Amino acid sequence: MLSLKNISKYYQAGGNKTYVLNNVSLDVDAGEFVSIMGPSGSGKSTLLNIIGMLDEPSEGYHYFMKEAVHQLKEKARSALYKEYIGFVFQAYHLIDELTVYENIETPLIYQNIKSSERKALVADMLDRFQIVGKKDLFPAQLSGGQQQLVGIARALITKPRVILADEPTGNLNSKQGEEIMELFRKLNKEDKVTIIQVTHSEKNAEYGTRIINVLDGKIDSSRNV
Numbered sequence: 001m002l003s004l005k006n007i008s009k010y011y012q013a014g015g016n017k018t019y020v021l022n023n024v025s026l027d028v029d030a031g032e033f034v035s036i037m038g039p040s041g042s043g044k045s046t047l048l049n050i051i052g053m054l055d056e057p058s059e060g061y062h063y064f065m066k067e068a069v070h071q072l073k074e075k076a077r078s079a080l081y082k083e084y085i086g087f088v089f090q091a092y093h094l095i096d097e098l099t100v101y102e103n104i105e106t107p108l109i110y111q112n113i114k115s116s117e118r119k120a121l122v123a124d125m126l127d128r129f130q131i132v133g134k135k136d137l138f139p140a141q142l143s144g145g146q147q148q149l150v151g152i153a154r155a156l157i158t159k160p161r162v163i164l165a166d167e168p169t170g171n172l173n174s175k176q177g178e179e180i181m182e183l184f185r186k187l188n189k190e191d192k193v194t195i196i197q198v199t200h201s202e203k204n205a206e207y208g209t210r211i212i213n214v215l216d217g218k219i220d221s222s223r224n225v
């Protein structure tokens with residue numbers, strides 16, 4: 001499903017190249033649940049952003065759903081992203097001017113789903129996350145954990161085949177965090193959603209089926225759980 005071959009990402013600073021990712025190769029099959037771990041600054045988010053086509057590598061080959069992503073133009077890349085990927089960000093990236101309801105609805109509008117169907121899908125999601133009572137509030141009126149839940153609800157609303165999550169439980173209390181991990185496990189096992197998450201938590205990492213350790217911009221080790 002996903003194949004990165006010899007991917008590097010560097011920044012040019014005064015004639016010197018600083019490598020954030022250095023010659024990373026990684027294959028992920030459909031149906032896997034991969035956890036990416038590693039120290040702060042090791043390149044985890046950069047790797048996830050490249051996988052999610054939000055960032056471009058400096059070098060290397062990137063295949064996703066049999067498409068050569070490194071050869072695609074911006075528009076085709078973004079179409080591919082919209083069709084398959086749901087992204088859960090560390091900072092929730094909610095739209096401040098939109099209510100909880102509207103934030104969750106937005107990806108469906110981009111997919112041209114008709115209004116009555118959108119209503120049913122959003123209602124379902126609000127229910128599932130027990131945030132029906134918050135639907136008319138704006139992000140600033142929510143706690144960090146609630147904003148995170150809305151961000152996750154928004155990522156899941158289009159039923160993506162792949163979920164990419166950067167510290168998805170970072171702002172949740174331990175019970176909410178466990179609920180999200182259980183939800184991911186269920187999506188992975190029952191709905192066959194492929195999940196790739198970045199996490200600092202060993203406990204969360206073990207919800208995955210494979211743990212990859214990134215160190216200094218390289219894949220240091222990989223083990224099946």
Ligand SMILES: Nc1ncnc2c1ncn2[C@@H]1O[C@H](COP(=O)(O)OP(=O)(O)OP(=O)(O)O)[C@@H](O)[C@H]1O
Nearest residue numbers: 011018020038039040041042043044045046047198
């Ligand atoms: N635009 C940029 N210019 C220069 N360096 C950058 C830029 N963006 C990111 N970096 C560097 O890339 C390195 C890796 O960042 P990245 O966010 O991928 O790490 P991370 O492993 O996800 O860290 P954390 O766990 O703290 O989120 C960092 O040292 C960062 O300073």
